[in-house]
Amino acid sequence: MTEEADRAVDPSTPDVALEATAGPEDDVVRVGYTNAAVELLRELWHRHGALMFHQSGGCCEGSAPMCFPVGEFRTGDSDVLLGTAVLTAADGSDLGPLELYISREQFQAWKHTRLIIDAVPGRGSGFSLEAPTGHRFLTRSTLCTV
Amino acid sequence: MTVYAQPGQADSPVSFKSRYEHFIGGKWVAPVKGEYFEDVSPVNGKPFTEVGRGTAEDIEAALDAAWAAAPSWNTSTPTERAILLNKIADRMEENLETLAVAETWDNGKPVRENLAADIPLAIDHFRYFAGAIRSQEGRLSQIDEDTVAYHFHEPLGVVGQIIPWNFPILMGVWKLAPALAAGNCVVLKPAEQTPASILVLIELIQDLLPDGVVNVVNGFGVEAGKPLASNKRIRKIAFTGETTTGRLIMQYASENIIPVTLELGGKSPNVFFEDIAQQQDEFYQKALEGFALFGLNQGEVCTCPSRALVQKGMYDDFVAAGIERVNKMVQGNPLDTNTMVGAQASTDQLEKILSYLEIGKQEGAKVLTGGERLMLDGDLAEGYYVKPTVFEGTNSMRIFQEEIFGPVLSLTSFTDFDDAISIANDTLYGLGAGVWARSGTTAYRAGRAIQSGRVWVNQYHNYPAHAAFGGYKSSGIGRENHLMMLDHYQQTKNLLVSYSEKEMGLF
Numbered sequence: 001m002t003e004e005a006d007r008a009v010d011p012s013t014p015d016v017a018l019e020a021t022a023g024p025e026d027d028v029v030r031v032g033y034t035n036a037a038v039e040l041l042r043e044l045w046h047r048h049g050a051l052m053f054h055q056s057g058g059c060c061e062g063s064a065p066m067c068f069p070v071g072e073f074r075t076g077d078s079d080v081l082l083g084t085a086v087l088t089a090a091d092g093s094d095l096g097p098l099e100l101y102i103s104r105e106q107f108q109a110w111k112h113t114r115l116i117i118d119a120v121p122g123r124g125s126g127f128s129l130e131a132p133t134g135h136r137f138l139t140r141s142t143l144c145t146v
Numbered sequence: 147m148t149v150y151a152q153p154g155q156a157d158s159p160v161s162f163k164s165r166y167e168h169f170i171g172g173k174w175v176a177p178v179k180g181e182y183f184e185d186v187s188p189v190n191g192k193p194f195t196e197v198g199r200g201t202a203e204d205i206e207a208a209l210d211a212a213w214a215a216a217p218s219w220n221t222s223t224p225t226e227r228a229i230l231l232n233k234i235a236d237r238m239e240e241n242l243e244t245l246a247v248a249e250t251w252d253n254g255k256p257v258r259e260n261l262a263a264d265i266p267l268a269i270d271h272f273r274y275f276a277g278a279i280r281s282q283e284g285r286l287s288q289i290d291e292d293t294v295a296y297h298f299h300e301p302l303g304v305v306g307q308i309i310p311w312n313f314p315i316l317m318g319v320w321k322l323a324p325a326l327a328a329g330n331c332v333v334l335k336p337a338e339q340t341p342a343s344i345l346v347l348i349e350l351i352q353d354l355l356p357d358g359v360v361n362v363v364n365g366f367g368v369e370a371g372k373p374l375a376s377n378k379r380i381r382k383i384a385f386t387g388e389t390t391t392g393r394l395i396m397q398y399a400s401e402n403i404i405p406v407t408l409e410l411g412g413k414s415p416n417v418f419f420e421d422i423a424q425q426q427d428e429f430y431q432k433a434l435e436g437f438a439l440f441g442l443n444q445g446e447v448c449t450c451p452s453r454a455l456v457q458k459g460m461y462d463d464f465v466a467a468g469i470e471r472v473n474k475m476v477q478g479n480p481l482d483t484n485t486m487v488g489a490q491a492s493t494d495q496l497e498k499i500l501s502y503l504e505i506g507k508q509e510g511a512k513v514l515t516g517g518e519r520l521m522l523d524g525d526l527a528e529g530y531y532v533k534p535t536v537f538e539g540t541n542s543m544r545i546f547q548e549e550i551f552g553p554v555l556s557l558t559s560f561t562d563f564d565d566a567i568s569i570a571n572d573t574l575y576g577l578g579a580g581v582w583a584r585s586g587t588t589a590y591r592a593g594r595a596i597q598s599g600r601v602w603v604n605q606y607h608n609y610p611a612h613a614a615f616g617g618y619k620s621s622g623i624g625r626e627n628h629l630m631m632l633d634h635y636q637q638t639k640n641l642l643v644s645y646s647e648k649e650m651g652l653f
């Protein structure tokens with residue numbers, strides 16, 4: 001079995017390379033990014049400029065974190081900012097803040113979980129920016145001690 | 147029992163081309179940028195064809211073709227449209243096995259479902275809307291003796307449609323048939339996970355379609371879906387998918403002030419009242435089958451009955467018998483007509499389901515059966531198979547709240563009617579629900595009290611045309627599968643006519 005397929009059958013928690021600070025309505029550090037996610041984000045940031053995430057729900061790709069250029073997806077009072085990470089380039093220089101939002105009603109169902117954004121080989125979904133890269137973002141959740 | 151040969155083998159009813167271009171203006175057209183992407187079969191995890199990787203340029207070309215066709219198709223008669231829809235239906239019927247096997251290879255679902263449900267339902271859908279448009283009438287209102295308000299149905303013009311991967315042909319047809327019946331030209335973007343089967347359908351019917359009336363552009367969401375959904379030259383956008391993309395599509399539509407229909411999923415409760423167990427008869431067996439129906443289409447259904455609510459008085463016996471049913475599901479080669487549960491549609495989907503199995507275990511839900519990936523042998527070893535799984539837990543758990551889109555049932559109990567309704571409605575979604583009871587009163591009251599667009603009573607997963615389908619709450623906007631969908635694809639022209647010769651007397 002290939003390494004990729006091996007990973008597919010092992011949903012255990014990967015290492016977090018980048019932690020986000022908690023959002024203003026939250027006192028829990030719940031969003032983290034794996035090394036693979038950070039590398040993919042750097043590539044997308046280079047191509048598209050500043051980025052953001054919105055955690056989706058529902059049909060088909062429902063649990064996928066959707067990555068957009070900042071300003072593409074309008075957030076509002078119906079959303080909760082879950083965390084802000086500072087993304088850096090490979091040389092350590094700051095790229096900028098990376099926010100992750102979720103709809104307020106979905107947050108109610110997710111608030112006891114930690115979200116670790118990983119990147120794995122795959123097709124991506126919705127209008128998320130990574131789809132053409134052959135990799136996609138995946139939310140891996142663990143329970144947090146809230 | 148039949149095991150269909152894999153596409154491409156000599157005795158298979160379908161042979162995919164090695165490459166598919168876009169279908170624009172009645173012709174197969176290479177993508178402007180000349181790029182293609184691989185289509186992988188979930189049956190064995192291997193690529194089997196490549197399709198055009200569409201971009202904004204291709205969407206514009208498709209819209210040019212659609213608008214070029216609009217003057218004649220928008221003014222076609224209901225009879226002409228009905229004839230086209232009926233001819234498409236006949237052609238599909240003549241090629242049932244080809245379409246069924248193509249769909250299985252692209253999506254992974256068992257061929258038995260395509261032969262018995264997906265393709266026959268799609269055929270019927272064209273016939274239904276052929277009839278619906280023939281029988282549609284405008285209305286008139288007599289305002290006073292000499293003033294009449296006439297209401298005419300007019301097509302919107304050109305519409306955009308974005309199709310999901312879980313029923314690539316059937317969901318495509320749910321959108322195409324009413325749009326065409328209403329007189330619109332269409333630019334359709336299939337899901338990038340399942341772009342090929344719908345092109346097999348187009349190949350079969352292309353000689354029937356007037357040039358430019360149906361245009362298909364494949365590609366990734368961000369590269370092809372967005373330029374379609376945000377385009378100023380569409381008069382309506384229809385989408386089936388998840389909530390974030392649904393919201394984004396509404397945002398684009400708000401910029402263009404066009405209508406939207408959205409179907410965004412669910413977390414459907416399947417409620418079993420204890421009077422079911424009064425007798426161990428045929429109906430009891432039917433209810434047990436209802437318990438196991440979460441396995442249909444590998445759970446990749448927006449209305450998957452993914453939450454079972456079983457009343458405490460019969461819980462132990464009913465659940466034990468239900469699990470026995472689940473364990474009898476035959477899983478394996480999707481091209482085998484005995485197979486009931488096939489492959490998940492993509493590696494993305496497989497990983498997502500496995501991650502939810504992990505979340506369920508972490509949250510303390512008890513695995514009553516399944517709970518892991520299924521590894522098949524030989525050629526299917528790299529395919530995407532998951533064992534039908536039943537978790538026992540509580541409704542606040544993530545596996546009860548999030549749509550897993552896999553063969554995963556989250557099971558809990560309830561005490562009485564009010565408890566059942568409270569749990570059933572404790573969800574963001576409201577697309578489907580099931581109610582099982584011998585008491586007609588209980589069934590009726592529960593059906594009315596559950597906040598969802600479709601409540602199946604003493605049955606589940608039945609999708610006949612002429613029964614409206616759509617969501618409450620975060621499950622979307624609009625009603626498909628019914629002639630009321632024509633309204634979503636039509637303008638109302640009001641002609642307010644005075645037959646009086648007298649002045650109004652104002653100036």
